[in-house]
Amino acid sequence: MNQNKLELNDGMLADLFHQLALLMHSGIRLDDALMLLSDEEEDKAFSEMLQNTAACLEVGTPFYQALEETELFPSHVTGLLQMSEYAGRTQEALEALSADYENKDRLRRSLTRAFAYPSVLLLMMMVVIAVLLIKVFPIFNEVYASLGGSLTGIAALLLKIGDFFGQALPYIGIFLALVLIFILVVQLLPSLSQCITNVVKKLFGDRGVMRKINNAYFARAFAMAFASGLPTEEGLRLASTLLQDRPYALARCEKALKAVDAGTDLVPALKDAELLTPAACRLLSVGLLAGNADTAMDNIASRMTADAEEALEGTVAKIEPFMVLITSLMVGAILLSVMLPLTDIMNTIG
Numbered sequence: 196m197n198q199n200k201l202e203l204n205d206g207m208l209a210d211l212f213h214q215l216a217l218l219m220h221s222g223i224r225l226d227d228a229l230m231l232l233s234d235e236e237e238d239k240a241f242s243e244m245l246q247n248t249a250a251c252l253e254v255g256t257p258f259y260q261a262l263e264e265t266e267l268f269p270s271h272v273t274g275l276l277q278m279s280e281y282a283g284r285t286q287e288a289l290e291a292l293s294a295d296y297e298n299k300d301r302l303r304r305s306l307t308r309a310f311a312y313p314s315v316l317l318l319m320m321m322v323v324i325a326v327l328l329i330k331v332f333p334i335f336n337e338v339y340a341s342l343g344g345s346l347t348g349i350a351a352l353l354l355k356i357g358d359f360f361g362q363a364l365p366y367i368g369i370f371l372a373l374v375l376i377f378i379l380v381v382q383l384l385p386s387l388s389q390c391i392t393n394v395v396k397k398l399f400g401d402r403g404v405m406r407k408i409n410n411a412y413f414a415r416a417f418a419m420a421f422a423s424g425l426p427t428e429e430g431l432r433l434a435s436t437l438l439q440d441r442p443y444a445l446a447r448c449e450k451a452l453k454a455v456d457a458g459t460d461l462v463p464a465l466k467d468a469e470l471l472t473p474a475a476c477r478l479l480s481v482g483l484l485a486g487n488a489d490t491a492m493d494n495i496a497s498r499m500t501a502d503a504e505e506a507l508e509g510t511v512a513k514i515e516p517f518m519v520l521i522t523s524l525m526v527g528a529i530l531l532s533v534m535l536p537l538t539d540i541m542n543t544i545g
Contacts, residue, residue, distance in 0.1 A: 201240040201267060205296045205299045205303060206300045208268075208292070210293075213289075213297075214228075214232055215228050216290045219289065225249075226249045227249075229246070229252070232245050233245035233249065244265055248261045258280060258285065259280060274433065275291075275420070276292075279424065288419075290422065291420075298415050302408060302504065305504050313518060316518055320518070320522035324522065327526065328356055328529070332354050333357070336354055403510075404503070404506045406443075407506050409441050410499055411502070412438060412441065412444065413438060413447075413448060414475070414499045416434035417430055418495070418496040419433070420434065422493065427455060431448065431455060448468070450467075454468070461483070462480050463476075465479070471495065471499075478491050478494065
């Protein structure tokens with residue numbers, strides 16, 4: 196049953212799984228929980244999907260299979276729910292999925308803000324420079340002409356650049372309008388936004404901030420597996436399915452899985468694959484010894500997510516003053532290229 200008009204984003208999935216987990220914790224059956232959510236849902240397509248899923252459960256269809264039939268949920272979601280149903284830990288799996296998608300949504304928004312704000316700042320500074328070249332420079336040129344001189348050197352070159360941009364201004368306006376429309380379309384189409392995000396991930400690879408973000412995704416996926424009661428190897432395989440759009444992190448996850456399959460202990464395998472920091476590995480080791488690996492891994496995932504967000508914010512904090520400095524120097528150089536010759540002329544006249 197394909198819900199053509201419905202597309203679930205990370206925020207919607209996080210809310211859905213969280214609400215289902217809360218209702219299950221209250222002793223309400225899944226089919227009844229889905230109907231309750233359907234009655235409260237304002238989106239007709241979403242409400243219809245919940246009703247259809249509840250109807251499948253009422254006739255004995257397993258929950259994971261009912262979700263598969265909607266063709267709206269990723270394979271790792273239905274796979275995790277299938278394994279958790281067999282283990283009798285569906286509620287724990289729903290809670291883990293909710294935490295996973297909530298962190299995904301927060302990281303995605305942080306990444307969007309990290310690129311959006313510097314871009315807007317750069318655009319504003321470019322507008323200031325364009326106004327100087329197109330509007331201010333011709334005035335200075337007229338002043339020079341009235342004094343019997345003319346702009347030379349860099350100032351003359353900048354005047355020509357300003358003339359060119361002045362003539363091309365209508366086309367630049369059309370281009371900026373198209374860029375704005377494209378940004379709005381990206382915001383309205385999560386699938387297109389995801390494609391652009393994937394391109395950014397590939398361009399920046401697996402270094403610095405992107406490595407921390409990749410590791411945070413892995414940690415959350417692995418914590419979700421622990422919370423659902425999956426064995427170690429199954430948990431690593433689940434994590435690898437969540438990293439399909441992150442090839443560098445996926446390669447390191449598969450490296451750890453091969454090491455575990457070959458007989459290496461879990462913690463050393465994760466450390467050698469550089470998926471967890473030494474401090475995180477020590478915490479996980481203690482959790483495994485104490486029998487609280489799920490709690491330890493959830494704590495690790497939360498710390499790594501916070502660390503990734505701080506690293507992202509720190510990078511943005513470094514970019515902003517650098518961009519302001521560069522554009523300020525450009526504006527200053529433009530003004531000096533005009534003012535210094537004008538000062539010489541005024542001194543000569545005086």
